[in-house]
Amino acid sequence: DKKNDNNYNFKIERFDKLFNESNSEDLFYLKKDYPFLFPSKYNDQVWINRLNDTIQKEIYSEIDLVFPNLDMQEKDLNNFFNNFISYYPNYKLPRIITLISDVDYNNRVILSDSLLLIGLDNYLGSPHPFYSSMPKYISENLTQSMIISDIAEEYAHYVIPKNNYYTFLDKIIFYGKVLYFKDIMLPSVEDRNKLGYSKQNIDWAIENEYYVWTYFVEKEIIFSSENELINRFINNAPFSKFYLSIDNESSPMIGKFIGWQIVQSYMKNNDTSFIDMILMNPIDIYNNSKYKPQK
Secondary structure, eight states: OOOOOOOOOOOEEEHHHHHHTOOTTTHHHHHHHOGGGSOTTSOHHHHHHHHHOHHHHHHHHHHHHHOSOOHHHHHHHHHHHHHHHHHOTTOOOOEEEEEOOSSOGGGSEEEOSSEEEEEGGGOSOTTOGGGTTSOHHHHTTOSGGGHHHHHHHHHHHHHSOOSOOOSHHHHHHHHHHHHHHHHHHOTTSOHHHHHTOOHHHHHHHHHHHHHHHHHHHHTTOTTOOOTHHHHHHTSOOSSOOOSSTTGGGSOTTHHHHHHHHHHHHHHHHSOOOHHHHHHSOHHHHHHTSOOOOOO
Protein backbone atom coordinates (compact mmCIF):
# COMPACT_ATOMS: atom_id res chain seq x y z
CA ASP A 1 0.00 0.00 0.00
CA LYS A 2 1.17 3.54 -0.66
CA LYS A 3 2.88 4.32 2.59
CA ASN A 4 5.70 6.69 3.37
CA ASP A 5 6.95 7.23 6.86
CA ASN A 6 6.91 10.93 7.42
CA ASN A 7 7.33 12.86 10.57
CA TYR A 8 4.58 15.39 10.61
CA ASN A 9 5.49 18.67 12.00
CA PHE A 10 2.70 19.00 14.54
CA LYS A 11 2.89 19.63 18.20
CA ILE A 12 0.25 18.88 20.77
CA GLU A 13 -0.54 22.15 22.51
CA ARG A 14 -1.04 21.57 26.23
CA PHE A 15 -3.72 24.13 26.90
CA ASP A 16 -4.62 22.21 30.09
CA LYS A 17 -1.10 22.93 31.39
CA LEU A 18 -0.84 26.48 30.08
CA PHE A 19 -4.14 27.48 31.61
CA ASN A 20 -3.74 25.79 34.98
CA GLU A 21 -0.19 26.99 35.47
CA SER A 22 -1.01 30.57 34.57
CA ASN A 23 -1.98 33.57 36.68
CA SER A 24 -4.45 36.31 35.93
CA GLU A 25 -1.81 38.31 33.99
CA ASP A 26 -1.12 35.38 31.65
CA LEU A 27 -4.79 35.16 30.74
CA PHE A 28 -4.46 38.07 28.34
CA TYR A 29 -1.91 36.15 26.23
CA LEU A 30 -3.76 32.87 26.44
CA LYS A 31 -6.94 34.51 25.20
CA LYS A 32 -5.01 35.88 22.25
CA ASP A 33 -3.59 32.46 21.35
CA TYR A 34 -6.77 30.48 22.06
CA PRO A 35 -9.69 32.86 21.47
CA PHE A 36 -12.01 29.96 20.61
CA LEU A 37 -11.59 28.52 24.13
CA PHE A 38 -12.71 31.74 25.82
CA PRO A 39 -16.31 32.43 24.75
CA SER A 40 -16.84 36.18 24.82
CA LYS A 41 -20.05 35.89 26.82
CA TYR A 42 -17.91 35.18 29.92
CA ASN A 43 -15.91 37.94 31.53
CA ASP A 44 -12.42 37.46 32.90
CA GLN A 45 -13.64 36.87 36.42
CA VAL A 46 -15.10 33.55 35.28
CA TRP A 47 -11.65 32.39 34.13
CA ILE A 48 -9.93 33.70 37.25
CA ASN A 49 -12.46 31.83 39.39
CA ARG A 50 -11.77 28.72 37.38
CA LEU A 51 -8.02 29.09 37.96
CA ASN A 52 -8.62 29.24 41.70
CA ASP A 53 -11.23 26.49 41.81
CA THR A 54 -10.15 23.57 43.99
CA ILE A 55 -11.90 20.95 41.85
CA GLN A 56 -10.21 22.28 38.71
CA LYS A 57 -6.86 22.17 40.49
CA GLU A 58 -7.49 18.60 41.54
CA ILE A 59 -8.46 17.53 38.01
CA TYR A 60 -5.36 19.18 36.63
CA SER A 61 -3.01 17.58 39.15
CA GLU A 62 -4.46 14.16 38.24
CA ILE A 63 -3.94 14.85 34.54
CA ASP A 64 -0.39 15.91 35.29
CA LEU A 65 0.27 12.59 37.06
CA VAL A 66 -1.13 10.44 34.26
CA PHE A 67 0.23 12.59 31.41
CA PRO A 68 3.57 14.10 32.47
CA ASN A 69 4.22 14.19 28.72
CA LEU A 70 2.38 13.14 25.57
CA ASP A 71 5.20 11.33 23.77
CA MET A 72 3.11 8.22 23.35
CA GLN A 73 0.15 10.18 21.95
CA GLU A 74 2.41 12.10 19.56
CA LYS A 75 3.78 8.83 18.24
CA ASP A 76 0.27 7.40 17.79
CA LEU A 77 -0.91 10.56 16.07
CA ASN A 78 2.09 10.62 13.78
CA ASN A 79 1.38 7.04 12.67
CA PHE A 80 -2.29 7.84 12.24
CA PHE A 81 -1.61 10.96 10.13
CA ASN A 82 0.91 9.03 8.10
CA ASN A 83 -1.81 6.58 7.08
CA PHE A 84 -4.56 9.18 6.78
CA ILE A 85 -2.55 11.52 4.56
CA SER A 86 -1.56 8.66 2.26
CA TYR A 87 -5.30 8.46 1.41
CA TYR A 88 -6.14 12.16 1.75
CA PRO A 89 -2.99 13.91 0.52
CA ASN A 90 -4.53 17.39 0.56
CA TYR A 91 -5.54 17.22 4.17
CA LYS A 92 -4.21 20.07 6.24
CA LEU A 93 -3.37 19.12 9.81
CA PRO A 94 -5.44 20.86 12.48
CA ARG A 95 -4.13 22.48 15.63
CA ILE A 96 -4.11 19.73 18.26
CA ILE A 97 -4.97 20.98 21.71
CA THR A 98 -5.43 19.15 25.02
CA LEU A 99 -7.70 20.61 27.64
CA ILE A 100 -9.89 19.83 30.63
CA SER A 101 -13.46 19.06 29.62
CA ASP A 102 -14.89 18.64 33.13
CA VAL A 103 -15.11 14.92 32.37
CA ASP A 104 -17.51 15.37 29.46
CA TYR A 105 -17.11 11.75 28.38
CA ASN A 106 -19.61 12.10 25.53
CA ASN A 107 -17.29 14.63 23.88
CA ARG A 108 -13.87 13.25 24.71
CA VAL A 109 -12.48 14.34 21.35
CA ILE A 110 -13.82 17.13 19.16
CA LEU A 111 -12.72 17.58 15.55
CA SER A 112 -13.51 20.62 13.44
CA ASP A 113 -11.90 21.81 10.23
CA SER A 114 -8.94 23.40 11.93
CA LEU A 115 -8.98 22.05 15.47
CA LEU A 116 -8.62 18.73 17.21
CA LEU A 117 -9.49 19.07 20.90
CA ILE A 118 -8.73 16.28 23.38
CA GLY A 119 -10.21 16.30 26.90
CA LEU A 120 -7.43 14.55 28.84
CA ASP A 121 -9.54 14.28 31.99
CA ASN A 122 -11.53 11.57 30.17
CA TYR A 123 -8.52 9.25 29.94
CA LEU A 124 -7.20 8.87 33.47
CA GLY A 125 -7.82 5.09 33.64
CA SER A 126 -11.02 3.12 34.36
CA PRO A 127 -10.60 2.74 38.13
CA HIS A 128 -9.99 6.48 38.64
CA PRO A 129 -12.04 7.90 41.54
CA PHE A 130 -13.39 10.66 39.25
CA TYR A 131 -15.29 7.96 37.39
CA SER A 132 -16.56 6.00 40.39
CA SER A 133 -20.19 7.05 39.98
CA MET A 134 -20.30 6.19 36.27
CA PRO A 135 -21.64 2.97 34.81
CA LYS A 136 -18.83 0.50 34.17
CA TYR A 137 -19.52 0.28 30.43
CA ILE A 138 -18.59 3.97 30.19
CA SER A 139 -15.67 4.11 32.62
CA GLU A 140 -13.95 1.06 31.14
CA ASN A 141 -13.14 3.11 28.03
CA LEU A 142 -11.71 6.11 29.85
CA THR A 143 -8.14 4.90 29.42
CA GLN A 144 -5.06 6.25 27.65
CA SER A 145 -5.16 3.47 25.09
CA MET A 146 -8.51 4.75 23.79
CA ILE A 147 -7.29 8.24 22.83
CA ILE A 148 -6.09 7.34 19.34
CA SER A 149 -9.17 5.17 18.72
CA ASP A 150 -11.46 8.06 19.70
CA ILE A 151 -9.52 10.42 17.42
CA ALA A 152 -9.81 7.97 14.52
CA GLU A 153 -13.55 7.69 15.24
CA GLU A 154 -13.93 11.45 14.74
CA TYR A 155 -11.96 11.32 11.48
CA ALA A 156 -14.05 8.41 10.26
CA HIS A 157 -17.22 10.44 10.82
CA TYR A 158 -15.54 13.33 9.01
CA VAL A 159 -14.84 11.38 5.80
CA ILE A 160 -17.60 8.73 5.64
CA PRO A 161 -20.86 10.10 4.27
CA LYS A 162 -24.04 9.36 6.22
CA ASN A 163 -26.35 9.89 3.25
CA ASN A 164 -27.82 6.36 3.31
CA TYR A 165 -28.86 5.96 6.89
CA TYR A 166 -32.42 4.70 6.91
CA THR A 167 -32.57 0.98 7.53
CA PHE A 168 -30.87 -0.98 10.27
CA LEU A 169 -28.57 -2.44 7.61
CA ASP A 170 -27.57 1.06 6.43
CA LYS A 171 -26.74 2.02 9.98
CA ILE A 172 -24.67 -1.02 10.88
CA ILE A 173 -22.76 -0.81 7.60
CA PHE A 174 -22.04 2.86 8.28
CA TYR A 175 -20.40 1.78 11.56
CA GLY A 176 -18.79 -1.14 9.76
CA LYS A 177 -17.12 1.44 7.51
CA VAL A 178 -16.04 3.43 10.59
CA LEU A 179 -14.43 0.33 12.09
CA TYR A 180 -12.84 -0.65 8.80
CA PHE A 181 -11.42 2.88 8.61
CA LYS A 182 -9.75 2.11 11.95
CA ASP A 183 -8.43 -1.20 10.56
CA ILE A 184 -6.66 0.81 7.86
CA MET A 185 -5.58 3.83 9.90
CA LEU A 186 -4.70 2.06 13.17
CA PRO A 187 -3.25 -1.30 12.14
CA SER A 188 -1.53 -1.83 15.47
CA VAL A 189 -4.54 -1.09 17.69
CA GLU A 190 -6.29 -4.16 19.13
CA ASP A 191 -9.66 -4.92 17.58
CA ARG A 192 -11.44 -4.59 20.91
CA ASN A 193 -10.11 -1.04 21.33
CA LYS A 194 -11.45 -0.05 17.92
CA LEU A 195 -14.90 -0.80 19.31
CA GLY A 196 -14.33 0.11 22.92
CA TYR A 197 -14.92 -3.49 23.99
CA SER A 198 -13.58 -5.38 26.98
CA LYS A 199 -11.89 -8.70 26.29
CA GLN A 200 -15.08 -10.41 27.44
CA ASN A 201 -17.20 -8.37 25.00
CA ILE A 202 -15.07 -9.14 21.95
CA ASP A 203 -14.98 -12.83 22.85
CA TRP A 204 -18.76 -12.94 23.21
CA ALA A 205 -19.26 -11.12 19.89
CA ILE A 206 -16.98 -13.51 17.99
CA GLU A 207 -18.52 -16.61 19.57
CA ASN A 208 -22.11 -15.50 18.99
CA GLU A 209 -21.82 -13.80 15.60
CA TYR A 210 -23.75 -16.56 13.82
CA TYR A 211 -26.61 -16.50 16.35
CA VAL A 212 -26.86 -12.71 16.37
CA TRP A 213 -27.02 -12.56 12.59
CA THR A 214 -29.61 -15.33 12.51
CA TYR A 215 -31.68 -13.39 15.03
CA PHE A 216 -31.47 -10.23 12.89
CA VAL A 217 -32.61 -12.18 9.83
CA GLU A 218 -35.40 -14.12 11.53
CA LYS A 219 -36.82 -11.10 13.32
CA GLU A 220 -36.76 -9.15 10.03
CA ILE A 221 -34.63 -6.47 11.65
CA ILE A 222 -32.17 -5.98 8.79
CA PHE A 223 -34.32 -3.82 6.54
CA SER A 224 -36.34 -2.25 9.31
CA SER A 225 -36.15 1.50 9.82
CA GLU A 226 -37.33 1.35 13.44
CA ASN A 227 -35.36 3.96 15.35
CA GLU A 228 -35.49 1.98 18.55
CA LEU A 229 -33.06 -0.54 17.02
CA ILE A 230 -30.30 2.06 17.39
CA ASN A 231 -30.67 1.94 21.17
CA ARG A 232 -30.99 -1.81 21.25
CA PHE A 233 -28.02 -2.76 19.08
CA ILE A 234 -25.88 0.23 18.06
CA ASN A 235 -25.51 2.78 20.86
CA ASN A 236 -23.15 2.11 23.73
CA ALA A 237 -24.96 0.46 26.64
CA PRO A 238 -24.25 -2.22 29.23
CA PHE A 239 -25.43 -4.87 26.74
CA SER A 240 -27.46 -5.39 23.56
CA LYS A 241 -31.22 -5.86 23.93
CA PHE A 242 -32.52 -9.00 22.24
CA TYR A 243 -35.21 -9.22 24.94
CA LEU A 244 -33.93 -12.70 25.75
CA SER A 245 -32.37 -14.30 28.81
CA ILE A 246 -28.90 -13.86 27.28
CA ASP A 247 -29.19 -10.07 27.29
CA ASN A 248 -27.11 -9.48 30.40
CA GLU A 249 -24.15 -11.43 29.02
CA SER A 250 -24.37 -10.00 25.52
CA SER A 251 -21.90 -7.47 24.16
CA PRO A 252 -23.16 -3.94 23.64
CA MET A 253 -23.20 -2.31 20.19
CA ILE A 254 -23.39 -5.74 18.57
CA GLY A 255 -24.84 -4.14 15.42
CA LYS A 256 -21.57 -2.25 14.89
CA PHE A 257 -19.63 -5.48 15.26
CA ILE A 258 -21.83 -7.24 12.67
CA GLY A 259 -21.58 -4.27 10.27
CA TRP A 260 -17.80 -4.46 10.61
CA GLN A 261 -17.79 -8.17 9.72
CA ILE A 262 -19.93 -7.46 6.64
CA VAL A 263 -17.58 -4.70 5.45
CA GLN A 264 -14.50 -6.85 6.08
CA SER A 265 -16.13 -9.69 4.15
CA TYR A 266 -16.94 -7.30 1.29
CA MET A 267 -13.34 -6.03 1.13
CA LYS A 268 -11.98 -9.57 1.17
CA ASN A 269 -14.23 -10.70 -1.68
CA ASN A 270 -14.08 -7.66 -3.97
CA ASP A 271 -11.39 -5.65 -5.62
CA THR A 272 -12.55 -2.25 -4.40
CA SER A 273 -10.33 0.45 -2.96
CA PHE A 274 -10.95 1.61 0.57
CA ILE A 275 -11.81 5.12 -0.66
CA ASP A 276 -14.39 3.77 -3.12
CA MET A 277 -15.89 1.44 -0.54
CA ILE A 278 -16.63 4.17 1.99
CA LEU A 279 -18.64 6.03 -0.66
CA MET A 280 -20.62 2.95 -1.66
CA ASN A 281 -24.25 2.34 -1.00
CA PRO A 282 -24.61 0.04 2.07
CA ILE A 283 -26.98 -2.32 0.27
CA ASP A 284 -24.42 -2.85 -2.52
CA ILE A 285 -21.77 -3.65 0.04
CA TYR A 286 -24.07 -6.14 1.73
CA ASN A 287 -25.23 -7.77 -1.53
CA ASN A 288 -21.66 -8.33 -2.71
CA SER A 289 -20.10 -9.15 0.64
CA LYS A 290 -20.73 -12.93 0.55
CA TYR A 291 -21.18 -12.46 4.30
CA LYS A 292 -22.02 -15.75 5.98
CA PRO A 293 -20.99 -16.18 9.60
CA GLN A 294 -19.99 -19.70 10.59
CA LYS A 295 -21.95 -21.59 13.20
